[in-house]
Amino acid sequence: MTITRRIAIGYGWISVACMVLVAWLGYHWFVQEPAELAAMGLPNVDRNAGAELAAACFLAAVPVVLGIGWWWMRRALAPLRALAVAVERVHSHDLRQSLPRSMNGDEVDILAAALNSMTARLDESFRRIHEFTLHASHELKTPLTVMRGQLETALREPSVLAPEQREWIDGQLDEVKRLTQIVDLLTLLTKADAGLVQLECQPVQLGELVEEAFEDALFLARPYGVQVTLAECEVAVVTCDRHRLRQLLLILMDNAVKYNHPGGTISISLRKVAGTAELQITNTDGGIAPKTLEQVFGRFVRGENARGKVDGCGLGLTIAQWIVHAHGGGIQITLEPDGKITVVATLPGVAAAAPAVAPAPSPAAIA
Numbered sequence: 001m002t003i004t005r006r007i008a009i010g011y012g013w014i015s016v017a018c019m020v021l022v023a024w025l026g027y028h029w030f031v032q033e034p035a036e037l038a039a040m041g042l043p044n045v046d047r048n049a050g051a052e053l054a055a056a057c058f059l060a061a062v063p064v065v066l067g068i069g070w071w072w073m074r075r076a077l078a079p080l081r082a083l084a085v086a087v088e089r090v091h092s093h094d095l096r097q098s099l100p101r102s103m104n105g106d107e108v109d110i111l112a113a114a115l116n117s118m119t120a121r122l123d124e125s126f127r128r129i130h131e132f133t134l135h136a137s138h139e140l141k142t143p144l145t146v147m148r149g150q151l152e153t154a155l156r157e158p159s160v161l162a163p164e165q166r167e168w169i170d171g172q173l174d175e176v177k178r179l180t181q182i183v184d185l186l187t188l189l190t191k192a193d194a195g196l197v198q199l200e201c202q203p204v205q206l207g208e209l210v211e212e213a214f215e216d217a218l219f220l221a222r223p224y225g226v227q228v229t230l231a232e233c234e235v236a237v238v239t240c241d242r243h244r245l246r247q248l249l250l251i252l253m254d255n256a257v258k259y260n261h262p263g264g265t266i267s268i269s270l271r272k273v274a275g276t277a278e279l280q281i282t283n284t285d286g287g288i289a290p291k292t293l294e295q296v297f298g299r300f301v302r303g304e305n306a307r308g309k310v311d312g313c314g315l316g317l318t319i320a321q322w323i324v325h326a327h328g329g330g331i332q333i334t335l336e337p338d339g340k341i342t343v344v345a346t347l348p349g350v351a352a353a354a355p356a357v358a359p360a361p362s363p364a365a366i367a
Contacts, residue, residue, distance in 0.1 A: 008070055015063035079108045087115065095123035130194050137187040144183065148176045178313070185315040189299070192322050199241040199326055206236045206245070206277050206347070210270045213249035217266060220257045224264075226283075232269040236277040239349050240327050248323045249279075251316045252343055256283040259341075276329070277350050282342045285335070293335055297321045320345075 079102050086099045099119075101112045151173040155166065191197045214230045221228050238245075256266045264284035271278050288296075295301050300314040317333075324331040329347040336342055 008074075015066050018063050018066075079106075083108060083112055083115075090119060095119045095126065126193075130190050133186055133190045134194070137183045137190065140183050141180070144176055144180045148173065148180065151176065182313045182315070185313065185319060189315065189318060189322065192326070197326075199244060201239050201241055201327075203237050204240050204242045204245060206238050206240075206279075207233050207270060209242070209245055209249055210268065210279065213246075213253050214268055216250060217253040217257060217268070220254060221260075221266065224257060224260065225262050226257055226260050226264050226266060228266045228268070230268050232271055234271050236270060236272050236350050238277050238327075238347050240347065244323045244326070245347075248320050248345070251320045252279075252281050252345070255316060256281050256343070259288060260284055272350055273346070275348065275350055277347045279345045279347075280342060282336070282340050285339045285341055288341070290335055293333060293341070296333055297331075 079100075082100060090097065090099075096119075098116050099112045101116075102109045151169050154161065154169055155173070161169070188197065210233055211230070214228065214233075217228045253266075253268075260266065260283050266281065266283040269280045271280075292301065297317050298314075299318050301317075302314040321331055324345050324347070327347055328349070329345060331343070331345040333341060333343050
């Protein structure tokens, strides 16, 4: 409850109590007491009616004074309320927006000036972090590329290496590839935070991309014995970056397979809902904790079921969230009552000319 509302409720109760007291005193002084005096045969007893009337008027004026005080208090707190609304709009990607100031030197104006100074320092810190990450990622690419090339060259000379050496080089090459992937993802996220990634938006048949991703999921799920089905696939044409949307689907399909249990299931559906394309992927739980699920879009966040068991660096869903938000959509992950995990991604701007429903392919599955 806000301070304004609490004060208003207090003023209201005091006003009600004053009005009740004024009503009782008026009834007692001008109705009950004269009747009692008349019953006693003393109707002409001298009563100080002026003092009684003044007291009643004073009590009656209390609610009016409280009302004026509440109005003045509300007006005095209005700048603080406006400042709170402005602070809520501030986020890490828009720290350069200054908060409104009254410039009258009061406490609220001083607070706004302090917050503006703080956001300026935060903006400078974030800028330096982005520059460092971008420069570091760029500098790391060259040595990683050289290392990868040298290791691959060594593997192409089987006569020189012993089996143990080939196995060691294979392991090092996998680690280099993993580091290269992390560097590429960090570079993409840093550029996205700085607004340096341009989307090449054009009309895209989302249903075709989902069917392609379904085929990829079948291939990825085969070694784990995970059953994949395409339950529904409506025709939906959206204006988006085809490459980024393809990347989004691959991330979601790969996660649904990796963070699953052997013999589990994955269900994919695409439908149009209120002018948006809604992609839903449901998979059996691979053991992720509900607390981790709440933070799953954070950078380098990995569940207990993934550490040391599943390859990855905890940036996939961060990239997926950025892709969806960059297209004006939304994404969320929920834990269903039956233990399954559902990812729902919505993309706006479905073309009205697209056919309502296309015949969905028959559910395909693998054992």
